[in-house]
Amino acid sequence: MTPSAAPHKSATLRLLLLYLLASFISAALALAIVYVGVTRLLEGQTATVVEAELRGLVDDYAQGGQFELRSAILRRTQSREDDDAVYLYATSSGAPLAGNLSSWPDIPLDGRWRKVTLVRTDVRKRVLVGGRAFQLEGGSRLFVGRDLRAQRQFEGILTLTLVVLLVFFLLAGSFAGLAVSRTVLRRVRDIEEAAGDIVAGDLSRRAPVSGAGDEFDRLALSLNAMLARIEALVDELRTVTDSIAHDLRTPLARLRTKLETAAASSEEGKVAPGLIDEALSEADYMQTVFTALIDIARAEAGIAQEQFETVDISAIVRDAADLYHPVAEERGQTLLIEAEAPVTTTGHAQFLARAAANLIDNAIKFSPPGSTVRARAYQEDGHAVLEVSDRGPGISEADWPNATRRFGRLDKERPAPGAGLGLSLVATVAKMHGAELRRSDNAPGLRIAMLFPAKRG
Amino acid sequence: MRILIIEDDENNARFMEKGLKEAGHTVEWCPSGADGLAMALSEDFDAIVLDRMLPHMDGVSILKTLRSEGRETPILLLSALGQLDHRVEGLKAGADDYLAKPFAFSELLVRLETIARRARSAPAATTKLTVGDLELDLVAHAARRGGRTIDLLPREYRILEYLMRNAGRTVTRTMLLENVWDYQFDPQTNVIDVHISRLRRKIDKDAAAPLIHTVRGAGYRLSP
Numbered sequence: 001m002t003p004s005a006a007p008h009k010s011a012t013l014r015l016l017l018l019y020l021l022a023s024f025i026s027a028a029l030a031l032a033i034v035y036v037g038v039t040r041l042l043e044g045q046t047a048t049v050v051e052a053e054l055r056g057l058v059d060d061y062a063q064g065g066q067f068e069l070r071s072a073i074l075r076r077t078q079s080r081e082d083d084d085a086v087y088l089y090a091t092s093s094g095a096p097l098a099g100n101l102s103s104w105p106d107i108p109l110d111g112r113w114r115k116v117t118l119v120r121t122d123v124r125k126r127v128l129v130g131g132r133a134f135q136l137e138g139g140s141r142l143f144v145g146r147d148l149r150a151q152r153q154f155e156g157i158l159t160l161t162l163v164v165l166l167v168f169f170l171l172a173g174s175f176a177g178l179a180v181s182r183t184v185l186r187r188v189r190d191i192e193e194a195a196g197d198i199v200a201g202d203l204s205r206r207a208p209v210s211g212a213g214d215e216f217d218r219l220a221l222s223l224n225a226m227l228a229r230i231e232a233l234v235d236e237l238r239t240v241t242d243s244i245a246h247d248l249r250t251p252l253a254r255l256r257t258k259l260e261t262a263a264a265s266s267e268e269g270k271v272a273p274g275l276i277d278e279a280l281s282e283a284d285y286m287q288t289v290f291t292a293l294i295d296i297a298r299a300e301a302g303i304a305q306e307q308f309e310t311v312d313i314s315a316i317v318r319d320a321a322d323l324y325h326p327v328a329e330e331r332g333q334t335l336l337i338e339a340e341a342p343v344t345t346t347g348h349a350q351f352l353a354r355a356a357a358n359l360i361d362n363a364i365k366f367s368p369p370g371s372t373v374r375a376r377a378y379q380e381d382g383h384a385v386l387e388v389s390d391r392g393p394g395i396s397e398a399d400w401p402n403a404t405r406r407f408g409r410l411d412k413e414r415p416a417p418g419a420g421l422g423l424s425l426v427a428t429v430a431k432m433h434g435a436e437l438r439r440s441d442n443a444p445g446l447r448i449a450m451l452f453p454a455k456r457g
Numbered sequence: 458m459r460i461l462i463i464e465d466d467e468n469n470a471r472f473m474e475k476g477l478k479e480a481g482h483t484v485e486w487c488p489s490g491a492d493g494l495a496m497a498l499s500e501d502f503d504a505i506v507l508d509r510m511l512p513h514m515d516g517v518s519i520l521k522t523l524r525s526e527g528r529e530t531p532i533l534l535l536s537a538l539g540q541l542d543h544r545v546e547g548l549k550a551g552a553d554d555y556l557a558k559p560f561a562f563s564e565l566l567v568r569l570e571t572i573a574r575r576a577r578s579a580p581a582a583t584t585k586l587t588v589g590d591l592e593l594d595l596v597a598h599a600a601r602r603g604g605r606t607i608d609l610l611p612r613e614y615r616i617l618e619y620l621m622r623n624a625g626r627t628v629t630r631t632m633l634l635e636n637v638w639d640y641q642f643d644p645q646t647n648v649i650d651v652h653i654s655r656l657r658r659k660i661d662k663d664a665a666a667p668l669i670h671t672v673r674g675a676g677y678r679l680s681p
Contacts, residue, residue, distance in 0.1 A: 277674065280674050283559070287559060291642070307546075319638055323644065323652075324646075326648070326651040326652055326655050327648050348542070350545075350640070350642065353638075357640075357644045361646050364646075
């Protein structure tokens with residue numbers, strides 16, 4: 001676990017709460033729209049029915065006068081067809097003449113839909129009534145309406161239903177959200193724990209992969225790939241540190257012995273003539289090893305890649321071969337150069353020159369006198385190829401990985417000067433250029449080819 | 458020459474100071490980058506030795522500041538880092554030469570004198586170089602010693618030309634690799650020695666006095 005003193009803050013929980021709030025607001029809004037819509041619709045229908053009835057009664061009055069109207073009202077109040085229908089026929093001063101309401105409502109006589117509380121004489125109750133009032137010809141008044149109690153009841157049921165729905169939404173949302181966040185948190189915590197173990201020093205620990213192939217698995221897989229790379233680098237660093245300790249301590253010990261001898265002899269007044277020179281050459285040797293190591297490290301880190309330019313492999317091979325020509329001749333060897341036509345690729349001229357020089361250097365060093373060392377540059381299937389072959393003892397397939405490793409000197413019997421960094425640098429330069437380093441049997445001897453990536457376009 | 462050394466490592470600075478004074482130069486030493494920059498801006502020097510890694514202010518930014526202020530003082534950049542790519546970076550920033558630590562003092566001296574000389578006078582266009590009875594015809598690419606024609610391979614010609622242009626001065630193996638091959642690294646085997654010994658066989662063969670001299674622990678010198 002991370003050593004954090006603050007209480008655990010969870011982005012998932014915060015998101016969950018936000019999600020719940022948003023879904024609550026939208027559900028409430030939707031339900032409010034339903035409620036308002038339904039009640040408006042119901043009341044609108046009632047108002048329309050009442051209007052039609054009012055017109056009918058006004059017509060009755062116009063045709064049959066007061067008598068016809070009274071009998072129509074009586075018929076309707078007694079028929080019990082519609083329990084909720086209320087009527088009142090009153091004088092111009094509001095005194096009731098017929099109908100089932102106790103008194104004239106105090107509303108304008110314009111025939112518009114209004115709601116008012118009145119006493120129904122048939123059920124003897126004060127009820128909420130919606131209706132229309134109208135002044136008839138001759139000054140008498142007519143009120144037609146509906147008892148709204150049933151509608152109120154319906155509205156109550158609707159409200160209850162909607163509230164229950166809302167609560168259900170909230171509960172279901174919270175539950176689903178909690179479940180999601182628990183899963184997410186658990187997966188994140190697994191990865192967090194693995195990271196904690198790695199920080200504590202267990203470099204072989206990996207983030208768990210559930211196998212579901214989801215984004216957490218992909219995250220864990222890329223983390224694991226990164227961790228594998230880090231572990232490999234740390235291992236390599238350990239090997240290199242051990243090798244440096246071993247390979248530099250030896251010349252350092254010799255240097256120290258020589259300086260000590262020189263110091264002792266200078267006290268006696270004379271220093272053995274070759275001693276200081278020998279000490280200097282030990283220091284120079286150490287410097288060579290150091291420089292090669294630094295170059296390998298920098299090539300490996302890819303730091304020099306911004307200095308890449310178009311280079312001619314042929315020219316690089318010719319220059320390196322030219323440098324080694326006299327050395328091969330001194331050993332009675334023939335250095336054959338096959339690099340006339342330009343072979344271009346993109347790369348770092350200095351690192352490539354160094355790799356070519358190392359390959360030729362090795363080939364000359366390991367080949368017997370009188371043999372031929374061949375350095376070539378050519379095109380093959382769109383790849384630029386740098387190739388050096390010799391007639392030496394070769395390197396077997398099994399020894400190859402070891403030979404390209406830092407300080408990877410092969411068997412001890414071999415007359416191998418140098419710190420064993422030559423091929424390692426070649427391998428690193430190849431990697432830095434995305435080139436393939438291919439070993440093959442020259443029957444007899446060794447052939448090493450560096451195949452540069454084919455040019456695009 | 459008046460030389461400014463900007464280097465925080467006292468041991469190395471004293472080593473350079475002592476050697477340069479023995480060679481007859483005046484030396485100022487500055488252990489800090491800021492002071493060194495101020496000094497380089499306010500006083501005139503014939504050359505500056507600048508360490509690449511200084512506390513607080515690195516050598517490359519001092520170099521860039523000096524160049525952007527229009528100072529053309531020749532600068533030799535010293536670095537303990539790798540040379541294959543840093544050299545390019547240093548030269549791009551405006552350094553006249555680059556030397557990786559550790560180095561032989563003779564190499565530093567030769568390089569400093571070379572860049573200072575280059576700054577003082579542009580090389581005159583010559584068609585012929587002469588050292589003692591050795592002549593190099595730069596037009597015909599032909600060498601003669603005491604009337605005897607010497608057959609040279611193209612690379613041998615370039616080595617000899619470089620040695621003759623620097624006649625009387627020590628030329629290190631690294632300088633030969635840099636100038637004749639354009640290599641900024643030392644190969645595993647001491648190949649330069651083989652080249653020189655072949656050149657020496659051609660030049661100094663049958664001669665009363667050798668022209669190519671080996672300078673112990675440093676390199677070679679061509680002088681009568």
